[in-house]
Amino acid sequence: MEKKIYIASDHAGYEMKSKLCDYFQTLIDLGTNSNERVDYPDFAYKLTSEVLQNNGSFGILICGTGVGMSIAANREKGIRAGLANSAEIARLIRQHNDANVLVLPGRFMKDEEAKKCIQIFLETEFENGRHKHRVDKL
DSSP states (O other), X not given: OOOOEEXXXXXXXXXXHHHHHHXXXXXXXXXXXXXXXXXXXXXXXXHHHHHHHSTTOEEEEEESSSHHHHHHXXXXXXXXXXXXXXXXXHHHHHHTTOOSEEXXXXXXXXXXXXXXXXXXXXXXXXXXXXXXXXXXXX
């Protein structure tokens, strides 16, 4: 069974989300569907609910800084959301933290870097080992 990959944003991340959905056509878009102002927690909770219900799936959240989405997503038990502004951080949050949600700062990174972050995030496996007992404490 292929992993499901969900994506959602608020108004500040809408433009980047649209471009990413065009590039990664397998993403399941959970909104928002315009750049009209919305509340980011609504979209974070919508996405985290799907990730938690579909074992092995991943999520991508985008807001202006990425901080609001990170805070909202990490309130849900079983979600490990990591904010990344580079491909190296995207790799490390998968390897060391077993992140299942990638959060991107839509106003503070270029689309090409966002694409790299997603590609690396999806290709990288959790290392387990010395990191597993730490993740288990979350």
